[in-house]
Amino acid sequence: MYLQLECPYCGMKKYDCHCHSIRNLLHQYQSDKRMAKVYQTPSGFEVDLYEIEKHVIDDEQGTYSVENVFTATRKLHNHSEIYAENCAENWVDEIIKEA
Numbered sequence: 656m657y658l659q660l661e662c663p664y665c666g667m668k669k670y671d672c673h674c675h676s677i678r679n680l681l682h683q684y685q686s687d688k689r690m691a692k693v694y695q696t697p698s699g700f701e702v703d704l705y706e707i708e709k710h711v712i713d714d715e716q717g718t719y720s721v722e723n724v725f726t727a728t729r730k731l732h733n734h735s736e737i738y739a740e741n742c743a744e745n746w747v748d749e750i751i752k753e754a
Contacts, residue, residue: 688706689706699731702746
């Protein structure tokens with residue numbers, strides 16, 4: 656007897672499936688210091704957290720470069736979209752202090 660494991664999302668054989676890498680961007684939140692992106696995945700919702708760093712290029716002209724530094728991913732697979740959105744907002748509003 657041969658046991659064939661199939662992906663519950665696409666029906667393909669598990670070793671042929673690429674669903675585990677699918678992340679659809681739903682929302683993005685941003686302030687001067689932080690950014691968060693809410694994704695939907697086959698497993699549930701995930702939120703990527705970023706710190707925004709500004710590097711001065713020319714102080715006299717007021718020019719600077721901006722770098723989004725990835726901090727962490729919150730995997731909220733057993734929660735709703737609103738819960739993931741609230742997590743993103745709380746990160747951007749600095750209610751969540753550390754990733």
